[in-house]
Amino acid sequence: MDINASVAKRWALLALLGVTLLSQGCQKGEEPVDPYAFNYPDYFPDPTYTFDNNPITEQGFKLGKKLFFDPILSRDGTIACSNCHVQAVAFADAAHPISIGIEERIGKRNAPGLFNLGFRETFIWDGGVTHLDFVPLNAIENPLEMDDDISLVIQKLTAHPEYPTLFRQAFGTDTINGAYFLHAMAQFQLLLISAGSEYDQMLQGEKSLTPLAKTGLSIFESRCATCHDGALFTDQSFRNNGLNASHESDPGRALITAANSDKGTFKVPSLRNVAATSPYMHDARFGTLEEVLDHYDVGMVDSETLDPVFRQPDGSLGIPLTDAEKKALIVFLETLTDRDFLRNPLFFRN
Amino acid sequence: MKKLLLGTVLAVTAGGFSACKEDQIQEEFGVFELEFDHKVGSSSLSISAWDDTNYPYTNAMGQVYNVTNFGYYITGVQLSGPDGAFLEDHIHSSANPDEVHGYYHILESEPASKSILLKDVPAGKYNQISFTVGIPESGVQEGATGGILDPAAGAWFWNWDAGYIGLAVEGQSPSSPEVAGAFNPEHFVAVHIGGWKEVASNPNMVNNTKVITLNFEAVNVGENLEPSAHLYADVAKVLDGPSANIDFTTNYSIHSPIKDQPFAGNLAEVFSVDHSHQ
Numbered sequence: 001m002d003i004n005a006s007v008a009k010r011w012a013l014l015a016l017l018g019v020t021l022l023s024q025g026c027q028k029g030e031e032p033v034d035p036y037a038f039n040y041p042d043y044f045p046d047p048t049y050t051f052d053n054n055p056i057t058e059q060g061f062k063l064g065k066k067l068f069f070d071p072i073l074s075r076d077g078t079i080a081c082s083n084c085h086v087q088a089v090a091f092a093d094a095a096h097p098i099s100i101g102i103e104e105r106i107g108k109r110n111a112p113g114l115f116n117l118g119f120r121e122t123f124i125w126d127g128g129v130t131h132l133d134f135v136p137l138n139a140i141e142n143p144l145e146m147d148d149d150i151s152l153v154i155q156k157l158t159a160h161p162e163y164p165t166l167f168r169q170a171f172g173t174d175t176i177n178g179a180y181f182l183h184a185m186a187q188f189q190l191l192l193i194s195a196g197s198e199y200d201q202m203l204q205g206e207k208s209l210t211p212l213a214k215t216g217l218s219i220f221e222s223r224c225a226t227c228h229d230g231a232l233f234t235d236q237s238f239r240n241n242g243l244n245a246s247h248e249s250d251p252g253r254a255l256i257t258a259a260n261s262d263k264g265t266f267k268v269p270s271l272r273n274v275a276a277t278s279p280y281m282h283d284a285r286f287g288t289l290e291e292v293l294d295h296y297d298v299g300m301v302d303s304e305t306l307d308p309v310f311r312q313p314d315g316s317l318g319i320p321l322t323d324a325e326k327k328a329l330i331v332f333l334e335t336l337t338d339r340d341f342l343r344n345p346l347f348f349r350n
Numbered sequence: 351m352k353k354l355l356l357g358t359v360l361a362v363t364a365g366g367f368s369a370c371k372e373d374q375i376q377e378e379f380g381v382f383e384l385e386f387d388h389k390v391g392s393s394s395l396s397i398s399a400w401d402d403t404n405y406p407y408t409n410a411m412g413q414v415y416n417v418t419n420f421g422y423y424i425t426g427v428q429l430s431g432p433d434g435a436f437l438e439d440h441i442h443s444s445a446n447p448d449e450v451h452g453y454y455h456i457l458e459s460e461p462a463s464k465s466i467l468l469k470d471v472p473a474g475k476y477n478q479i480s481f482t483v484g485i486p487e488s489g490v491q492e493g494a495t496g497g498i499l500d501p502a503a504g505a506w507f508w509n510w511d512a513g514y515i516g517l518a519v520e521g522q523s524p525s526s527p528e529v530a531g532a533f534n535p536e537h538f539v540a541v542h543i544g545g546w547k548e549v550a551s552n553p554n555m556v557n558n559t560k561v562i563t564l565n566f567e568a569v570n571v572g573e574n575l576e577p578s579a580h581l582y583a584d585v586a587k588v589l590d591g592p593s594a595n596i597d598f599t600t601n602y603s604i605h606s607p608i609k610d611q612p613f614a615g616n617l618a619e620v621f622s623v624d625h626s627h628q
Contacts, residue, residue, distance in 0.1 A: 050493050053443060130547070133493035134512040137501060141509055154502040171445065178502025179445035182494035256511050258554040258608040 036061055041195050044231045049118040054183040059170040064188030069349045072156050074146035076102050084111040087347050090273035097284030101145040110284035113277045115194035121236050125266045125282045128256045133182045150178050194272050198335040216332025223319050226309055233271040239307040240264040242300030264305050275334045293326045378473035380571040383578035384466040388458050391586040410590040413598045415523035420585055421457035422517035426482040435474025447497035455498040477568040483617055484516025484559030487546050508544055517543045519588050526602035543614050545607025556607045558614035566626040580624040591616030
């Protein structure tokens with residue numbers, strides 16, 4: 001067995017085989033890996049989450065996972081979080097470019113992948129939520145998504161044959177409330193840590209990238225990493241990347257900040273697992289990475305809030321890329337897919 | 351760092367045990383009651399039903415209205431006195447409602463909420479109170495909290511721009527236009543003051559939580575004493591004040607930090623002291 005396997009792979013094997021493996025960074029004979037511990041590589045930023053208020057436990061994580069897969073959260077009992085956030089595609093939407101809510105209602109944006117959320121400063125494409133705990137409220141109460149009411153959700157859970165026992169086991173409480181519910185949801189989402197890609201294995205000295213992927217990495221570092229920066233592959237800023245001339249249909253970040261300068265800007269998404277999370281952009285307009293790179297090369301549309309990073313000295317817009325560079329970039333982006341994360345049994349429905 | 355702190359604590363505990371014990375015996379604590387009364391100008395506030403077409407109040411533009419809901423959060427309560435007496439109300443967030451402390455949701459519709467009993471107040475003379483109206487960043491960023499901050503238990507919370515509504519006035523006015531298909535077409539009026547974020551580069555990202563400081567006639571806190579301060583909150587001054595005057599024909603639905611900002615600017619005038627007593 002490869003002692004240098006990624007964290008995710010070790011979790012997977014742990015659950016599959018029921019055996020105890022040694023922690024990767026540890027010396028021989030040290031403690032076994034706890035699959036419910038918040039472990040992450042040393043090149044990740046510090047977590048933003050308030051673990052003091054909500055320490056992760058096995059029972060809390062499992063409760064959060066059950067809730068994530070349970071359509072009881074929607075008004076008519078038809079839509080679960082997992083409808084639009086599917087593990088095989090890094091918890092993005094596998095089936096619909098724009099997510100579908102109850103009664104076939106069509107949402108407004110593409111459901112983003114869910115991973116490495118404990119390191120994020122803001123959530124949702126427009127950054128309107130600043131704490132992971134509060135994210136699920138948006139899906140539960142949005143009329144185009146679950147169209148429920150959090151107080152009714154708590155009533156349904158309280159009347160359920162299993163949930164009161166599960167909340168007692170997780171939190172020692174006889175009364176289910178919104179805060180415990182949101183804490184359980186957060187515990188599940190916090191452990192969705194994706195740090196086992198080929199790129200991570202390269203960083204950890206376990207593997208080297210192919211020559212073409214290395215070329216792609218060097219193009220990426222010089223042309224893309226201004227925004228898709230650091231270990232999370234996002235600087236967490238909000239930018240207009242030249243999709244539209246007018247921003248009336250979805251003002252993005254300006255919905256939150258009421259600033260004209262933010263019209264048409266959206267959160268820079270992480271590029272981890274990007275090859276698995278088609279389609280792309282907040283409105284799901286591109287189906288392939290080739291289309292995305294063509295957009296950056298020649299497809300940009302000008303508007304007042306277009307990010308300055310895309311304005312070239314000669315007045316042209318975008319990031320010039322040759323076909324060979326695009327090919328190399330895509331090969332590199334594919335090394336960001338964390339296959340162990342996509343099939344980690346820890347996250348499987350019970 | 352932890353080890354260092356622990357060492358210090360041990361040293362202090364070991365070295366200063368007898369002195370510390372003596373101090374504790376001498377320290378005396380009491381209670382202080384804070385009561386909120388609500389009025390609209392010179393009238394006391396009376397809550398109307400949704401279908402009530404009587405409009406007992408009049409704004410500065412001469413438009414009549416009634417009030418169906420009024421309330422606010424306060425936190426960060428501090429008491430101080432001329433001789434250095436000081437209380438900082440302990441603030442704690444937890445999913446367990448019994449452990450939540452230092453946050454108060456004052457609601458006209460819930461009389462018990464209008465009285466706050468501060469406990470463990472160091473004995474002494476007090477003549478000033480300060481508190482924050484609204485839930486500031488320090489509270490929002492604690493994450494999900496039980497009790498009065500629980501969205502499933504009636505907390506006033508915005509999902510889309512996550513944070514709490516610090517103060518709300520809801521009512522009806524015949525001057526407010528009927529809007530077909532709107533949330534409430536019945537001449538609805540709502541001012542929900544939220545917003546806690548500030549971004550230096552963006553003047554539109556506003557923090558609408560406000561610290562209010564009020565002086566009152568000095569009272570003594572101590573064992574077997576029951577001092578209290580009675581405060582007013584004036585709904586009329588939320589709607590008409592130094593930084594905003596409401597016009598129900600155009601300004602009947604105020605629900606975002608930037609639109610709230612002028613009304614948040616009125617808050618300094620909203621609260622006043624009625625009296626204090628021993």
